[in-house]
Amino acid sequence: GCGSNSASNGTSGSQAPDGGSASSATAATSSAASMDAGTQKLKKVVVRLKWINQAQFAGFYMAKEKGYYKDAGLDVDIRPGGSDFPSVQMVSSGSEDFGVTGADQILMSREKGAPVVALSVIYRSTPFVLFTLKSSGITSMKDLEGQKVGVKLGGNEELTYRAMVNKAGVKAKSISEMPVKFDLSPLLTGQVKAWPGYVINEVIAAQEQGEEVNVIYPSDYGINFYADTLFTTEKMIQKDPETVKGFVQATMKGWDYAINHPDEAAQVTVQFGDQLNLEHETKMMKASIPLLEADKGPLGQMEESQWSTLQDSLIDVGFLKKKQDLASAFTNEFIQP
């Protein structure tokens, strides 16, 4: 694909002038949809994010802001998710069109009969990490033995944590787990020693509270579970592949733009969210860039191997009963122009 390629070139090289990559990408999509765009009304679609509006989803905001969605003939309504928010149900019930959720959710949903398909990954390197206060001296999984660790039960976070424990070969029984949500204070007050969170969000938040932190990356233990994937239903793909394609490509173009203009992206993000702090969002945006791995081929492209190790882990911890057909669980076909 040339559009995305040119974008990644832009990032990998020194800062290319915005105009170049953006305009070429615009040309590509608008030519695909040019015959409709002028005459027909925009098609309304809804995308349900995994979390509240923040720079974690900057690509979506930029695609909307820069008119990429409009060029694709789409009028996109970006809706925030939240804690315990069942975005998979919302999309698979047909009341919404696209969603962002973890790859684990995709596989589990398929097992439960909700035919969802991942269309692209956002962070190719998972933003999920465990982190500790510097003062605790804990820097590795091994150090967690005999300590109290916060665990976000049920989802992607628990899965990644358990896989890390397994891979590190530490005595799982010696770690005492404390179920936590999204409020950092148990870590700050020392109730727990390690905290599960996004390196682009909670880690920064802790630093903003004036704490120095040690980060334990899953990748250090050979683990990388896609945490944010863009998905839709099988039915949507069958019925309206054009819209799916248009949406995925416009979104990825938005990401491409955000990578190249992180400050502008943070500013746009603040407009989308409520009561967001520009400084925090700018940091989040900048921290996001390496995780997108724009240099590793077209943005959003997924690898079969990642899905299958994820599936093995899911079966390991019992979240998944039997193997799913990975070929139908995700597709890269819409990333290609």
Add this chain to the structure above:
Amino acid sequence: MTTKIKDVLYPIAFAVGLILIWEAVVRIFDIPLYLLPAPSDIARVVDGELLRNMGATLYEAVLGFLLANVLGFLTAILFVHSRPAEKGIFPLAIALKTTPVVALAPLLVIWLGTGYWSKVAASMIICFFPILVNSVKGLKAVEHEAWELFSAYKGTKAEIFWKLRLPTSLPYVLSALKISSSLAIVGAIVGEFVGSNKGLGYLVLLSSYHLDTPVMFSAIAAAAVAGLILFGIIASVEKRVIFWQKVDEV
């Protein structure tokens, strides 16, 4: 001091005292902001944004409150006039009453989306049972002799309803309204927790994610104020409507 003045002065003095102690404790023990903000920290973050979110929550709550009360009262009328309906449905209604809305909220969002309606529905569900239970009680609270009086003068069913049952039930209905006025806010907030981008519930969650404890406290306080506003309105309506009864202060 007259009793009236005391009635106002005592709680104010007490509240001011509490706030001062709170402020002092936070400062003296240097409690971190994210654990317990001082009242002054909380006051500082009160702004139009907070009021806007409070407005959104109040809107959802009032809508759910009104719908639930209309529906609940109509159901009570059905129950009172149909024995099988009452005998069959009422026990189930009581069983349902013990179902926590918090547990239902995610389902509501799946079924009704993340717009107003899922919050309105949560508010409705939580307000429905108090009004149903109290209305049935109230519509049945008719004195036996009063009923006999109407029967003796061959009053029709409709006359018995409008001139006897309805006025008799009013004190019960208004007491239910007072109970559910604060529950309505709880329902809306629970709905907002699951998925929304405005309202006090959203603000509480957002501030908890951002570790913005002062905003969180301001949102909680706003929820209490919203509840008090609804309660106050109902209480003043009550005084007018059931003029023939001395009304409880709670």
Add this chain to the structure above:
Amino acid sequence: MTTKIKDVLYPIAFAVGLILIWEAVVRIFDIPLYLLPAPSDIARVVDGELLRNMGATLYEAVLGFLLANVLGFLTAILFVHSRPAEKGIFPLAIALKTTPVVALAPLLVIWLGTGYWSKVAASMIICFFPILVNSVKGLKAVEHEAWELFSAYKGTKAEIFWKLRLPTSLPYVLSALKISSSLAIVGAIVGEFVGSNKGLGYLVLLSSYHLDTPVMFSAIAAAAVAGLILFGIIASVEKRVIFWQKVDEV
């Protein structure tokens, strides 16, 4: 049919009818499991695990319930015997009452951790106001003439309390206990939502993550059953304790 048999048959018939319709609707319209499971799907997932979680929630709820009621009743006694305390604190208590626990739950976890105590505290807070309000009402509901009788015979304050106020307040207290029996469960579940690894609240969340709707429904149903159990216990205690009054069925 006698009325007694009807009282049991009607709700059962109605419940069975509802369940059959639900089952039929799900099957005929082929509603996907993750949107709305059929009753048979829900029944299938009821197991020891569910009961264990229900037990955990009940434990927290009962503990919070008991503590709140003891504390609430004692506070009411204080209020009834000290006018400044009542005048100063009661209005604030009413304001606090409108504060949704759901909004406070995250704070409770910060302050009390994710063990039992944050859930017990959530349960306590939610149960505290009904008992406080009703106890104050009940302790004051003493007939003026009865009070005069005790005064005429020079009964002491303690005698007036034990032989007059306390028995007079019992119907009010038990009505509060019935109200808060189901609130206690709500409190525990709200506490569990914020952070726990057992209990029905945890089960609801977990099953929602795993899209395991039947388990989610079974947990919701278990919450309703837990509420009914507590309610039933209180109702039967009530029949014994306030034998001199015809007790409402709700």
Add this chain to the structure above:
Amino acid sequence: MAAISSLAGSVRERAAGAAFDAGGSAGASSGAHLQTSAISIQNCSLTFGSVRVLNGVSLDVRSGEFMSILGPSGCGKSTLLRLILGLLRPDQGGGITLHVPREEIGIVFQKPVLMPWQTAIQNIELPLNIGPQRAKQSKAERRERAEWTLELVGLADFRNHYPQQLSGGMQQRIAIARALAANPSILLMDEPFGALDEFTREKLNIELLRLWANPDTKLNTVVMVTHSIQESVLMSDRIVMMSPRPANVSDIVQVPLAHPREAEMQELPAFLSTVREIRKQVKAL
């Protein structure tokens, strides 16, 4: 099933002056004087659960008479009135025949039973505004009628007061006014003057007798439950004495006093001897 039939047509003739025929005592005269009967109670029994309250009561209320019912507390006097009104049905075998249309019967209950949300005048208007009465008069006529009875019981000044602003005695007077407002031809009263002090009571006793004697009102027959022997003798033509539960008519006493009655008659030897006789009978029960 018990048969409750209603022979239409109001009976207007007044048995002016008391019938001094002796021996009107004990036993039912059921069906005997059909032409002058207002209400016939035939062999009525009534059982609440396992408690038999009335035990084969037969009684004939004559058209135009003032009848009092005396009996120990809890014997079933109120129950008997409820039976007449059709609010309760007699056990099988019993029957009640009304010789006037049902809606011409007025009732004063033992308790005032006022609507607390209505003013005195509104409470009095109540029976005029419901049921078949409603269509009979215009709004203005109904209001006028209510005003008239309100004045009759001496509470015109309390027209717009709510029941809870009135003393127990005043409330009972409103209840009496309410019954009169509907312009009944038969009036059933259940201890209507129990809550009043002696003076007010006597005043209303005489007022009621005037009303009963006044040919301008439809009021023709009165059945009054009372626990005052004095009052029963002062007011009525015949006094029905009931036995304790299970109740029956133990005697019917004819009062040997002329009409119109006056408060001063309470010192006549005939009055005193009747009171004495009844007192003796009450003790013997």
Add this chain to the structure above:
Amino acid sequence: MAAISSLAGSVRERAAGAAFDAGGSAGASSGAHLQTSAISIQNCSLTFGSVRVLNGVSLDVRSGEFMSILGPSGCGKSTLLRLILGLLRPDQGGGITLHVPREEIGIVFQKPVLMPWQTAIQNIELPLNIGPQRAKQSKAERRERAEWTLELVGLADFRNHYPQQLSGGMQQRIAIARALAANPSILLMDEPFGALDEFTREKLNIELLRLWANPDTKLNTVVMVTHSIQESVLMSDRIVMMSPRPANVSDIVQVPLAHPREAEMQELPAFLSTVREIRKQVKAL
């Protein structure tokens, strides 16, 4: 402030037979017969908010007498009893002197005021179990005393019934028994027999008079509010007549009947003339 003092020592002498001295009418005899006074009420006024209920009432209750209080409804009779009990305080300038210890005064309120959670016998025992009375008797003695008064009011069979299982009249009898159980030397009663049918009422009237005359009981002085002129004449030595609100003592009538009183005395000319006189006075008010 009003002064309420209590001169200790119970006065036991009984004024046997009524004092036939004439002219005991109108005006206060306050302080005049201190040696034979049980309760002295001096110039007591009472105002609720802006409503003046009592207007400078002065009254002397003599030790050993049976005094009745008659007056229109709402004039302040109950209020006067509350004043005597110290449950209300007179306006400035008024004073009440009790010539017996406060705990020797028994009270029967206008309503029965029974504890619904206690059986008949437990309710009667109540005053024995609270306050200074408690220490005076053993548990068994208290129970025995309660049983005795329960029998006195004829409700021994209802010993273990709860108030709500009793008729209104029975409840009032329990209230009377409760007052008697505490063995008072002065008994204040507020329309104690209002809820009873005539026969039961008369029986209890006589029973109370016996008890009052019986030297085995401490009971010595009775003040009874009633709305029955007959009852007041039958039972009392003196009848205090009160005017309408703001109430004052309008007259005190001496009853010219000998002790012990019997129901049959109601036909004596002296009885009838007293009743007639009072009735006339009541009307004049």
